[in-house]
Amino acid sequence: MHSQYRRLTFLVWQTCLLTVGLGAQDVPRSASAPPITTHACSLPGLTTGADSFGDAQLLTAYNAQADRVRSLQAYAMVRGEAGKNVGQPAKKQAGKLAATIQFQAPAMLRVTGVIPFSDREIDMASNGREFRLLVPVERDMRFLVGSVDASADSPNPKENLRPQPLIDALHWPKGTSTGEMGARPPNIAGRILSIQLPAVKGVQRTAQIEFDLQSGTVSSLSIYAPGARLLWVIRYSDWEEVANQAIGAVAGCYPRRIALVLSQQDFQLDMRILNLDLNPQIPTAHFLLNPPKGVPVVKLSSSGAKGAP
Numbered sequence: 001m002h003s004q005y006r007r008l009t010f011l012v013w014q015t016c017l018l019t020v021g022l023g024a025q026d027v028p029r030s031a032s033a034p035p036i037t038t039h040a041c042s043l044p045g046l047t048t049g050a051d052s053f054g055d056a057q058l059l060t061a062y063n064a065q066a067d068r069v070r071s072l073q074a075y076a077m078v079r080g081e082a083g084k085n086v087g088q089p090a091k092k093q094a095g096k097l098a099a100t101i102q103f104q105a106p107a108m109l110r111v112t113g114v115i116p117f118s119d120r121e122i123d124m125a126s127n128g129r130e131f132r133l134l135v136p137v138e139r140d141m142r143f144l145v146g147s148v149d150a151s152a153d154s155p156n157p158k159e160n161l162r163p164q165p166l167i168d169a170l171h172w173p174k175g176t177s178t179g180e181m182g183a184r185p186p187n188i189a190g191r192i193l194s195i196q197l198p199a200v201k202g203v204q205r206t207a208q209i210e211f212d213l214q215s216g217t218v219s220s221l222s223i224y225a226p227g228a229r230l231l232w233v234i235r236y237s238d239w240e241e242v243a244n245q246a247i248g249a250v251a252g253c254y255p256r257r258i259a260l261v262l263s264q265q266d267f268q269l270d271m272r273i274l275n276l277d278l279n280p281q282i283p284t285a286h287f288l289l290n291p292p293k294g295v296p297v298v299k300l301s302s303s304g305a306k307g308a309p
Contacts, residue, residue, distance in 0.1 A: 039240060039241045040215070040239060040240060040241075041217075041239055041240060041241045041253035042215060042216030042217055042239070042253065043061040043062065043064065043065045043216055043217055043218065043253060044061055044064035044065060044068065044253075045057065045060065045061045045064065046058075046061045046216030046217075047216060051189070051213040051214075053213075055177070055191075055193055056177070058191060058193060058209075058211055059175070059177055059193060059195065059209075061216075062172065062175070062193075062195075062209055062218065063174045063175065065172060065218075065252075065253070066171065066172040066173065066174045067174070068251075068252040068253075068278075068279075069103075069105070069170070069171045069172070069252070069254070069278065069279070070104075070105050070279050071102075071103060071104045071105060071278075071279050071280055071281075071282055072101070072102070072103050072170060072171075072254075072276060072277065072278055072279070072280070073100070073101070073102050073103075073276070073277045073280050073282065074100070074101040074102075074170075074273050074275065074276045074277075075098075075099070075100055075101075075273070075274050075275040075276075076098075076099050076101060076271045076272055076273045076274060077096060077097070077098060077099070077271070077272045077274065078096070078097040078098075078099045078113060078269060078270070078271050078272075079096045079097075079269070079270045080097075080157065080158070080267065080268065080269050080270075081267070081268050081270075082157040082265075082266055082267045082268075096115075097113030097114065097115060097122060098113065098114050099111060099112060099113035099114075099271075100112050100113075101166075101170070101271075102282055102286055102287070103167065103170050103171055104282050104284075104287065105171060106128065107126065107127070107128030107148075107163070107167055108126065108127055108128060108284075108287045109124070109125065109126045109131075109163045109166060109167055109170075109287070110123075110124070110125045110126075110286055110287050110289070111123070111124045111125075111166065112124075115136075120136045121134070121136075122134065122135050122136070122158060122161070123289055124161055124163065124289070125287050125288060125289035126148055126163035126167075126287070127287060128148065129147065129148060130145065130146065130147060130148065131144075131145075131146065131147075131148050131150075131162065131163045132144070132145050132289045132290075132291075133145075133159070133161060134289065134291070134292070134295070135156070135158045135159055135161075136158070137156060137158075137159070140296075141292070141295045142159070142295065142296060142298055143291040143292070143295045143296065143297045143298065144159065144297075144298050144299075144300055145297060145298070145299050145300065146299060146300025146301060147201075147300070147301070148162065148163055148164055148201065149164075149200075149201045149203075150162070150300035150301060151300070151301075152264075152265055157265065157266075157267045160262075160265050160267065164200060165231070165232045165234075165260055165262060166260065166269075168221070168223055168232070168234065169221075169234045169258050169260045169271075170258075172221065173197045173198060173200075173205075173207070174197075174198070175195030175196055175197050175207060175209075176195060176196045177193075177195060177196075178194045178195060178196055178206070180194045189212065189213050189214045190210055190211050190212055190213055190219065191210075191211045191213060192208055192209065192210050192211075193208070193209045193211070194206060194207070194208050195207050195208075195209060197223070203225060203226070204225075204226055205223055205224060205225060205231070206223075206224045206228075207221055207222060207223045207224065208221075208222045208224075209221055210222075215239065217236065217239045217253070217255075218236055219235065219236060219237070220233060220234065220235045220236065221233070221234045221236075222234075230263055230264075231262075231264070232260060232261060232262050232263070233260075233261040233263070234258065234259070234260050234261075235258070235259040235261070236255035236257070236258055237255060237256070237257045238255060238256035238257045239253055239254065239255050239256070240253070240254065240255075240256055241253060242254045242276050242277075242278045243277070243278070244277065244278050244279050244280065245277045245280060246280060246281070251278040251279050252278055252279075254273075254276060254278060255273075256272070256273050257270070257271065257272055257273070258270075258271045258273070259271070
């Protein structure tokens with residue numbers, strides 16, 4: 001299984017190199033990676049006149065989009081940056097990855113990335129309860145194992161990767177109205193809704209959704225813990241129609257660019273999706289990750305690492 005993912009990520013990196021070299025030309029197609037279409041789209045029910053919709057209709061469209069994404073397999077370029085001024089030139093660069101991303105609702109995730117021009121990789125898998133993370137640390141590799149709510153307090157940003165922010169970015173949590181009226185951001189053709197989200201690991205969460213009323217899509221999703229503590233902000237752009245490979249037809253609307261900002265870790269992931277299969281059948285075995293031979297295993301808990309060197 002590990003070698004299979006290495007082959008997949010190598011294919012992605014080849015595609016990325018060709019994309020850069022070909023400029024505006026089409027990304028080469030692969031039998032295992034159906035391309036995103038170039039047709040702009042809107043959320044369900046927001047195809048026309050989004051500016052005239054009320055808060056209840058916007059929330060219905062948000063939840064309908066959440067229902068549409070049951071699984072996905074994406075091939076993407078992912079760039080991470082760390083520093084106090086995330087979003088601006090960073091003090092430290094986590095680098096660029098050619099990555100394969102697989103998700104199966106409600107919370108199964110696998111992300112495998114290869115660092116270009118090297119044999120170094122980052123690999124993360126989660127079954128919704130436990131996550132496993134293979135990361136390079138200086139010249140060595142380390143394998144982390146822990147609960148999905150394990151604390152993220154390592155000085156190495158790569159070791160602080162956790163599945164929940166990525167799951168929220170790829171597959172929205174459905175929400176209910178808080179009863180507050182939606183606000184209009186200044187100088188933006190949009191609307192902001194506050195919603196209540198289902199609890200994760202017993203923690204109640206809320207969110208603010210910023211809608212782009214001109215395109216009928218969502219431009220950002222901000223998720224909060226109790227006490228209005230910001231957990232992460234997810235920004236979306238380049239919404240386009242996406243195909244389902246098995247049925248050969250449009251399966252829905254999805255953003256081609258996703259930026260995940262983890263303000264507490266001073267870390268940001270920018271994902272540029274090159275190819276995407278929406279709602280494919282993914283074998284459960286794809287979400288299994290075992291430590292490679294000779295790589296030390298570090299067990300994590302909610303209070304941090306145990307036995308870490």
